[in-house]
Amino acid sequence: MTELEAFAVDLARAAGAASLPLFRTGVGFDDKNEGGACDPVTRADRDAEAAMRRLIAERFPDHGVIGEEYGEDRPDAEHVWVLDPVDGTRAFVAGLPLWTCLIGLRVAGRPTVGVVAQPYLDEIFLGGPSGARMIRGAGETALRTRDCSNLNDAVIATTDPDIFTGAELGAWRQVRAASRLARLGCDAYAYAMLAAGHLDLVAETGLKVWDWTALVPLVEAAGGRVTDWLGEAPNDDGRVLAVGDGALTDQALIALRRSVV
Incomplete structure (x- = not known):
């Protein structure tokens, strides 16, 4: 350490x-x-x-x-x-x-x-x-994220669907419909569970810099990936996608990217 x-x-x-x-x-x-x-x-x-x-x-x-x-x-x-x-x-x-x-x-x-x-x-x-x-x-x-290369097999999370507005909500619903199981209400604890290999994907919006900065090193050090909804590094737009298996990124971004471009 x-x-x-x-x-x-x-x-x-x-x-x-x-x-x-x-x-x-x-x-x-x-x-x-x-x-x-x-x-x-x-x-x-x-x-x-x-x-x-x-x-x-x-x-x-x-x-x-x-x-x-x-x-x-x-x-x-x-x-x-x-x-x-x-x-x-x-x-x-x-x-x-x-x-x-x-x-x-x-x-x-x-x-x-x-x-x-x-x-x-x-x-x-x-x-x-x-x-x-x-x-x-x-x-x-x-800690190590787990392998999960197919969104249909993924356990996913977000804090509350009410955080999404307009097209964002539609994008979340598409990702949720494609996943195996979704859990709500965990806030940042969901990212810890992703790093520990219990969740596969977390998607959120409206995050401030203090909400997501700590999550990036934790998830990445455990083998996962954190991006915005365009596949770039998280930024001030507050949209964050974290995955345990990098193969899930492009699958989730099919829906998420359309909501912000």
Whole structure:
């Protein structure tokens, strides 16, 4: 494990120490999108990001940070940590253990280290230059995506079909109809399950940079592929396709690409 990978694990544990004591306690939430679809934020989100920012400032004061709750600090630095302290806040406030902490590290603009951590389950999924692994307590398990070269055999996921609009929804329905089984509501935990070889494809839209940066190194280190809906690197349009077997990319893009061109 490299120094920066180990530090990403330290960040995940600090975030978990801040958020987990508030889980299933009836903690209230604010709505960041008053007047529209509810976009909750809790004390857990804010405390966890603050804890990670403190550690970064102490250990790597020249590194930049982009966080969902507290914005940008030197986003053009060579090393930039991209933080989503509680991804799946809706699950958090509902008491469902599918929320995660997302920690990504960009080096020269490229996602290089990624962590998806679920503190309640004591799971830290790490991907980076030294490979992909799941850490639980003092133990580690290597991660590898599974072979699935035919969309008809694939188990797929998205957070909620309501995230898709217009042609995007039609594209998702085509991919879902061609797949073997679809699961909903897992947020970023679905990408961890893809890296672990339990899911084959995840497609989403409307993602912010803190939603997808950590996912790229994790999935790629486990043997998968992450693109936008045109087959290029993920970007600010927020459309992400992740597959465990690269052969699924072109099959899914038949439908997805038509919705954005």
